[in-house]
Amino acid sequence: MSVSRRKFLAGSSFGLGLFGISAAQAKEPIPSSWDKTYDVVVVGLGGAGASAAIEAFDNGAKVLVLEKQAKNHLYNNTRMSGGGFHCPDKDGDPKALKEYAKAMFSGENISWKSEGEQPEVSEGLAQGWADYSPMNAEFLKMCDPEFHPLPRKANGAAFKNFPGAMESHYRAYSSSYSDKVNRYNAKDKPKAEKSRGEAFWNALYNGVLTRKIDVLYETPAKKLITNDDGAVIGIIAAANRKPLHIKANKAVILCSGGFEYNKAMRKAFLEGPGETGWAFYGSPDNTGDGIIMGLAVGAGLQKVGKAAARMIMSVPVMHHGLKMGLDTPVVGSKHSILVDNYGNRFCSETKVIEDPSRYMFYKEAVHMNIDDLTYPRLPAWFICDDQLLGKRTLTDLGHSTAGFGFVPWTKDNQDAIRRGWILEASSPEELAQKIKAQPDNKDRMVPENLVKTIEKFNAACAQGKDAEFQRRANTLGPINTGKYYAVPLVAGGPNTKGGLAANGAREVLDWFGNPIPRLYAAGEIASALKFVYQGGGNLTECIVYGRIAGKNAANLKNWS
Numbered sequence: 001m002s003v004s005r006r007k008f009l010a011g012s013s014f015g016l017g018l019f020g021i022s023a024a025q026a027k028e029p030i031p032s033s034w035d036k037t038y039d040v041v042v043v044g045l046g047g048a049g050a051s052a053a054i055e056a057f058d059n060g061a062k063v064l065v066l067e068k069q070a071k072n073h074l075y076n077n078t079r080m081s082g083g084g085f086h087c088p089d090k091d092g093d094p095k096a097l098k099e100y101a102k103a104m105f106s107g108e109n110i111s112w113k114s115e116g117e118q119p120e121v122s123e124g125l126a127q128g129w130a131d132y133s134p135m136n137a138e139f140l141k142m143c144d145p146e147f148h149p150l151p152r153k154a155n156g157a158a159f160k161n162f163p164g165a166m167e168s169h170y171r172a173y174s175s176s177y178s179d180k181v182n183r184y185n186a187k188d189k190p191k192a193e194k195s196r197g198e199a200f201w202n203a204l205y206n207g208v209l210t211r212k213i214d215v216l217y218e219t220p221a222k223k224l225i226t227n228d229d230g231a232v233i234g235i236i237a238a239a240n241r242k243p244l245h246i247k248a249n250k251a252v253i254l255c256s257g258g259f260e261y262n263k264a265m266r267k268a269f270l271e272g273p274g275e276t277g278w279a280f281y282g283s284p285d286n287t288g289d290g291i292i293m294g295l296a297v298g299a300g301l302q303k304v305g306k307a308a309a310r311m312i313m314s315v316p317v318m319h320h321g322l323k324m325g326l327d328t329p330v331v332g333s334k335h336s337i338l339v340d341n342y343g344n345r346f347c348s349e350t351k352v353i354e355d356p357s358r359y360m361f362y363k364e365a366v367h368m369n370i371d372d373l374t375y376p377r378l379p380a381w382f383i384c385d386d387q388l389l390g391k392r393t394l395t396d397l398g399h400s401t402a403g404f405g406f407v408p409w410t411k412d413n414q415d416a417i418r419r420g421w422i423l424e425a426s427s428p429e430e431l432a433q434k435i436k437a438q439p440d441n442k443d444r445m446v447p448e449n450l451v452k453t454i455e456k457f458n459a460a461c462a463q464g465k466d467a468e469f470q471r472r473a474n475t476l477g478p479i480n481t482g483k484y485y486a487v488p489l490v491a492g493g494p495n496t497k498g499g500l501a502a503n504g505a506r507e508v509l510d511w512f513g514n515p516i517p518r519l520y521a522a523g524e525i526a527s528a529l530k531f532v533y534q535g536g537g538n539l540t541e542c543i544v545y546g547r548i549a550g551k552n553a554a555n556l557k558n559w560s
Helices: 005-010 047-058 094-105 119-143 196-210 263-269 289-296 414-419 428-436 447-463 537-554
Strands: 036-043 063-066 172-174 214-216 221-226 232-239 242-254 278-280 307-319 322-326 336-339 380-385 423-425 484-496 507-509 515-521
Touching: 036 047, 036 232, 036 289, 036 537, 047 063, 047 196, 047 242, 047 537, 094 119, 119 196, 119 537, 221 242, 221 289, 232 515, 242 289, 242 537, 278 307, 289 515, 322 484, 336 447, 423 428, 428 447, 428 484, 515 537
Parallel strands: 036 063, 036 242, 063 214, 242 515, 278 322, 278 484
Antiparallel strands: 221 232, 232 242, 307 322, 307 484, 336 380, 380 484, 423 484, 507 515
């Protein structure tokens, strides 16, 4: 096109009006003077932002990180996570690793696949994964030599029928500062006791601090500044509620996370009832800010409805008008089942919590009955008895929202019962009536169904075989002792994955697939994992694509 991309988009209803963004909003005037000048400006201090900042710094750039959270309340998704990440063995076949990555990202190398749909960028994404992921543990130890990555089983590929799964010598790791993984929350513990997401984050944060990279806390990024050719040359942030104009000599890297707590985006992009049918257990400060900024300068979107999600508890602890979620690792345990709003089982419950299905199970949650236009599994109901609830905490107190104090929860679950978050009854019949009375159930529970479902499940436990859904025999345990309990589950998990369109170099793309000059993105704001998801994948791409974005941004020539 002879006309510049910026001028075209400024007058294009397709480019901007489609998203309710006016040309005036999109084009910020270039300031006559700048408040600060850096080579690379990184938006968001999470796993991707820290990795990008470290790599840009190590490639000679003067780096600034903008972070909207306070320094003493820096709880990002990376820190709140389980801390698992991928680091294939270096003796694996790099070509096989590339093929396995491509299968996860886009799947065009799988003859039977019918989704994924990013072949335009999957080659570069897969090559980056093959080049960088085997160095992930090494990178974390470079950031903090005391970090202790703990290798899991030898073949860590969740999708063992994908090309390259075996030959790549795929491996997953746990994060720790010792030779074990502590299950309790370690955010206020000495470094030697840190593990899981707290340890993973501590290593990256140490890499930022030891390099003395500039970080502005409580300074949210607001708008990108572009020149007449559409190149991103700076950014406006809010410091003490006043605009701060920051010049970026080389580039801006957006690492501000997904839209888990943006009500409008959830309703626009997520399947089913995006507001009430979903919950997330990551940082409530993930409100889609970077996606909004990218759209305003013409960025395209890719698979925005994708999420690393399954079925989880949600409770009426509200952030931005949305309920907060809780990690729910007890699903699929003995002495428990999962039923729909009518009291019927609908799956092998272990699929909710185990690879390879666990971070895609939300697809079952948002199943719509097209005959009556309802969502029979929103919510679904986790049912158990004293044999489970009396011995296990329903959520995870070592990480996530309960572990970091966003949601109050006691080890014995009793506080949640008192609050009404867990329904308690003396019989299956009484439990069914209590579920039926819940507004979210919409009077759909059929008590006879739940009674028969529990009886049928108990019979299967006695026989040691679940003929209906083929649940593994070693997870079968009857529901028949003491009190009976129910918890509503909705679609959800740690984070969304869809967002800005970006290529393997992590350049943000417009709707025509063209790079927006000097704008990069990494992390869940532009996740590579658009086809399937393996646990630990988001932390893995934080390092891999954060580093790629940081290096590429730092190696640009100054625009001025």
